[in-house]
Amino acid sequence: MSFCKSVRQECDAIWEDSFNHPFVRALADGTLDEKVFRFYVLQDAYYLSHFAKVQALGAVHAKDLVTTQRFAKHAEETCVAEMSLHEEFFGLLGVTPEEHAAFRPAPNAYNYTSHMYRAAFTGDLADTLAALLPCYWLYWEIGERLKDAKPGHPIYDKWIATYGSEWFGSLVQEQIGRMDRLAEGLPEERIQELAEHFRKSSLYELKFWEMAWTLETWTAEEREAVR
Numbered sequence: 034m035s036f037c038k039s040v041r042q043e044c045d046a047i048w049e050d051s052f053n054h055p056f057v058r059a060l061a062d063g064t065l066d067e068k069v070f071r072f073y074v075l076q077d078a079y080y081l082s083h084f085a086k087v088q089a090l091g092a093v094h095a096k097d098l099v100t101t102q103r104f105a106k107h108a109e110e111t112c113v114a115e116m117s118l119h120e121e122f123f124g125l126l127g128v129t130p131e132e133h134a135a136f137r138p139a140p141n142a143y144n145y146t147s148h149m150y151r152a153a154f155t156g157d158l159a160d161t162l163a164a165l166l167p168c169y170w171l172y173w174e175i176g177e178r179l180k181d182a183k184p185g186h187p188i189y190d191k192w193i194a195t196y197g198s199e200w201f202g203s204l205v206q207e208q209i210g211r212m213d214r215l216a217e218g219l220p221e222e223r224i225q226e227l228a229e230h231f232r233k234s235s236l237y238e239l240k241f242w243e244m245a246w247t248l249e250t251w252t253a254e255e256r257e258a259v260r
């Protein structure tokens with residue numbers, strides 16, 4: 034069985050919990066509290082700005098020019114996605130520049146991005162991609178599942194359209210194929226390390242919904258220390 038098929042199976046219960054998370058369900062049926070979505074979008078803008086940098090680290094780790102080019106291109110596309118989140122969703126939600134300036138990452142957004150940097154800085158391209166992959170792949174599966182959902186809410190309709198697009202599907206397939214090729218023939222010990230990165234990211238994805246749903250915070254002291 035390919036690496037991706039195997040880790041996807043191993044993480045199935047975690048992924049199912051994401052699909053069934055009250056945040057995702059409420060987004061799909063249009064009942065999600067805008068305060069919760071706003072919290073999510075601000076945290077996601079932070080997440081995306083770091084995700085792009087980890088993709089750029091993938092470009093650094095790449096062993097051939099085409100792979101460097103692809104990761105650099107993906108990083109650029111994530112920057113564009115982050116900027117359009119800013120422009121579109123912040124505008125639609127009425128997020129003020131002051132509010133954005135006062136932003137601090139919530140614990141799970143901080144922990145998730147820290148995990149991705151750790152995989153990228155302590156490992157190679159396979160480690161980096163194993164940590165990045167659940168992000169692309171889970172959202173693609175969510176996009177597929179929600180394709181026919183009609184929240185009837187302009188912002189949530191737009192969010193669903195973004196992840197249900199064909200463009201996004203080909204990006205995910207490209208990375209799944211690359212991950213399988215990188216994992217091919219590696220010793221079992223290395224496979225287990227890569228699987229652990231993937232599993233942790235899958236958990237952080239699940240906790241990202243929970244973080245927004247509960248408006249997760251630090252203690253006052255911690256909050257001052259984290260940016």
Ligand SMILES: Cc1ncc(C[n+]2csc(CCO)c2C)c(N)n1
Pocket residue numbers: 077080081084110111114168169170172238241
């Ligand atoms: C917590 C969180 N996880 C995954 C995504 C989805 N996502 C982020 S970057 C990227 C690649 C293309 O830009 C994709 C699919 C998200 N937005 N937020």
